[in-house]
Amino acid sequence: MSRGGVSRDAVLKGMRAALKLQRDLGLDRGEARGHRVDVFGAIYRENVPLRFCPLEPLMGAYMRPDGNPGIILTTRRPLGQQRFTAAHELGHHIMNHDPHADDDSILRRAPDQMRDYMCLPPAEQEADAFASYFLVPDWLITEIMRRQGWTAQQLQDPGTVYQMALRMGASYRATLFALVRNRVIATGVRTQLAKAQPATLKRALVPDDSLSSTRDVDVWHLTERDEGTVIEAGRDDLFVVRLREDSGAGYLWSFDELEAAGFAILKDGREKITEGTVGAPTMRHVLARAGDVAPSHGTYTVWERRPWAPEDDPKRWSFDYCPVFTHASGLFRPRGEPVGNAQ
Ligand SMILES: [Zn+2]
Numbered sequence: 001m002s003r004g005g006v007s008r009d010a011v012l013k014g015m016r017a018a019l020k021l022q023r024d025l026g027l028d029r030g031e032a033r034g035h036r037v038d039v040f041g042a043i044y045r046e047n048v049p050l051r052f053c054p055l056e057p058l059m060g061a062y063m064r065p066d067g068n069p070g071i072i073l074t075t076r077r078p079l080g081q082q083r084f085t086a087a088h089e090l091g092h093h094i095m096n097h098d099p100h101a102d103d104d105s106i107l108r109r110a111p112d113q114m115r116d117y118m119c120l121p122p123a124e125q126e127a128d129a130f131a132s133y134f135l136v137p138d139w140l141i142t143e144i145m146r147r148q149g150w151t152a153q154q155l156q157d158p159g160t161v162y163q164m165a166l167r168m169g170a171s172y173r174a175t176l177f178a179l180v181r182n183r184v185i186a187t188g189v190r191t192q193l194a195k196a197q198p199a200t201l202k203r204a205l206v207p208d209d210s211l212s213s214t215r216d217v218d219v220w221h222l223t224e225r226d227e228g229t230v231i232e233a234g235r236d237d238l239f240v241v242r243l244r245e246d247s248g249a250g251y252l253w254s255f256d257e258l259e260a261a262g263f264a265i266l267k268d269g270r271e272k273i274t275e276g277t278v279g280a281p282t283m284r285h286v287l288a289r290a291g292d293v294a295p296s297h298g299t300y301t302v303w304e305r306r307p308w309a310p311e312d313d314p315k316r317w318s319f320d321y322c323p324v325f326t327h328a329s330g331l332f333r334p335r336g337e338p339v340g341n342a343q
Helices: 008-024 039-045 079-094 122-135 138-148 158-168 172-181 187-193 198-205 256-261
Strands: 050-053 058-063 070-074 100-103 219-222 230-233 238-245 252-254 263-272 282-290 298-305 315-323
Touching: 008 079, 008 122, 039 050, 039 079, 039 122, 058 079, 070 079, 079 100, 079 122, 079 172, 100 122, 122 172, 138 158, 138 172, 158 172, 158 198, 158 219, 172 187, 198 219, 219 230, 238 252, 238 263, 238 298, 256 263, 256 298
Parallel strands: 050 070, 219 238, 230 315
Antiparallel strands: 058 070, 058 100, 238 282, 252 298, 263 282, 298 315
16 A cells, blocks of 8 residues: 555545645636645635644644634744645645644655655645645646746756746745656656755855845746746745846836836846847846835736837736735735735
8 A cells, every 4th residue: 555655545635635626726727827826825715714823833733613624824934834834734624634733744754755654644644645736736847847948957957946946836845856756857866956955046046145044035036938927925035037138129128117116126237148249139137126115916017118119019028926924923815915914
């Protein structure tokens, strides 16, 4: 019955429940497909109240006081860990498990390690499998690779895996397991990639900046491939935006709208694209973050225009910004409102 670590029956049960819920909620089609799975929104749509509070050492719990289901999540962990815990607790609910509280061993368990799973009750194995398939389903990996134009070869680079993890809203480690499961990378490659330090990957994207701490900061590398990407960002996340600019023909990207919306532009420059003769396009390179008064949830668009003929064939690039404040306590409300009641 056991194959490697986790029981095959538990994996199949968790996987089927996750794929069914994605279908029922329409997460695998239309606009939702290709973006990170909205796990907090899914809990809300299943009519399960979701509350954030400063738990320690617990990560989260599935409760059913007086028969009414509820999920609590700690505020004391970064978004990726909250999302995995949320998916695990949602799995308990969907599969009619008994109420259960989880500590951070749910983050350390490795699906291919027998010793991690030998003594684990079936409900925990099922909830883990549910969480993994719900957050990083195979179709999402395929879709993100297609949108980004990433090959299996490129996903042997830890920096690319980190950017994929951000877009899926999963941890770097969970993304590696999903890539192996999906046969994008081999187990041996995963072992190598697992040695990369997220802090190093983040600092490599902003080499001139001394990030004092990388703990609650993610660094998003955004390009034209990210048209429409849902950026579920923490308060201090950094955005490295690189857009091809047809400056030879007089077109310039303007980031004024972003500044007006509350983003702070920390750096703005241009790099030559090496094919360059006179008139060749350049790469516009902007470093941004949320300003003191953070921008609200919404779709933001920047335009590439010729300043003297702004209506003449402008090009646009937009993204969906969804701020998430990991450290606020309170009841979750959907539609990009701040989590909790701190605002
Ligand atoms: Zn559990």
